[in-house]
Amino acid sequence: MKYKLVKQVVHDDVLRNSFINLAIKTFDLSFKEWYKKGYWTESYIPYAFVDHNKVIANASANIIDLMWQGEPMRYIQIGTVMTATDYREKGLASQLINHILADWQDQADGIFLFANSTTVDFYPKFGFEQTDEYQYALPVTPVAGDFRKLDMDKESDVNILKYYYQKANPFSRLSAHNNFGLLMFYCSAFMKHFVYYSEKNNAVAIAMQNDHALLCFDIFCDSTSSMTRIVNELAAQHTRQVILGFTPREDRAGEYEKIEIDDFLFIYAAKENIFKERKLMFPTLSHA
Numbered sequence: 001m002k003y004k005l006v007k008q009v010v011h012d013d014v015l016r017n018s019f020i021n022l023a024i025k026t027f028d029l030s031f032k033e034w035y036k037k038g039y040w041t042e043s044y045i046p047y048a049f050v051d052h053n054k055v056i057a058n059a060s061a062n063i064i065d066l067m068w069q070g071e072p073m074r075y076i077q078i079g080t081v082m083t084a085t086d087y088r089e090k091g092l093a094s095q096l097i098n099h100i101l102a103d104w105q106d107q108a109d110g111i112f113l114f115a116n117s118t119t120v121d122f123y124p125k126f127g128f129e130q131t132d133e134y135q136y137a138l139p140v141t142p143v144a145g146d147f148r149k150l151d152m153d154k155e156s157d158v159n160i161l162k163y164y165y166q167k168a169n170p171f172s173r174l175s176a177h178n179n180f181g182l183l184m185f186y187c188s189a190f191m192k193h194f195v196y197y198s199e200k201n202n203a204v205a206i207a208m209q210n211d212h213a214l215l216c217f218d219i220f221c222d223s224t225s226s227m228t229r230i231v232n233e234l235a236a237q238h239t240r241q242v243i244l245g246f247t248p249r250e251d252r253a254g255e256y257e258k259i260e261i262d263d264f265l266f267i268y269a270a271k272e273n274i275f276k277e278r279k280l281m282f283p284t285l286s287h288a
Helices: 013-026 032-036 092-104 155-165 180-187 228-234
Strands: 004-005 045-049 056-068 070-083 110-115 128-131 136-139 174-177 195-198 201-212 213-219 242-243 253-258 264-268
Touching: 004 092, 013 032, 013 045, 013 056, 013 070, 013 195, 032 180, 045 092, 056 092, 070 092, 092 110, 155 180, 155 195, 155 201, 155 213, 195 228, 201 228
Parallel strands: 070 110, 213 242
Antiparallel strands: 004 045, 045 056, 056 070, 056 174, 110 264, 128 264, 136 242, 136 253, 195 201, 201 213
């Protein structure tokens, strides 16, 4: 049976709500508040099959604009791949992925996705190859600073984050740009309590303490700021190291570790793979 293909559901109340309900059933993940707060933009494009005004299968194309070694690059991340229970085993997800590849392979510098251990055998048939990522950790010396939590329910604090986001991360070899909506998928929900602002450093950081480690997911500031000072001032007194959610521009007094979690990076082999023979990671907060 042939189902109707819809590219983008955000402007259709019935289809958007059907998509949201399918995501809740499949992943226990809701897009409702993200939409209501205005963060769902045209950069997030669900490709959905529809049956009787109901989303029955989906694969989303996420436009991820990056800066790599000073050059802008446009990547497409495929995500939110899901099929309603009664419509599985029909190859619908495969068809949707092929539609995304057909639309974007000539318009993007790269296409990638993340897969868990239950789906790693599914994506190679589309031309994706598994690629290692490496995360950087370095020692810290905690010192007092003026970082304060930003309130993500307060418009003035959200505006501070937005202002600094536009400056991007000057310390990252591979940094995300032009997708504040994706950042707010994190910072308006499960990471809303981990956004910090320092007037002295002219910086905003998204970070959380994890025992003796500081997890610093991203930093947005001027290029004249000091990453060492920022992470030292973010760290609690008992902190011994900071683990970065991005790849630093230059090696420091730290080390890279291969990421060993159930979230494997796959890159479309028909495009350039900048991760080959390099110790890189996609910025944590650019995962869509």
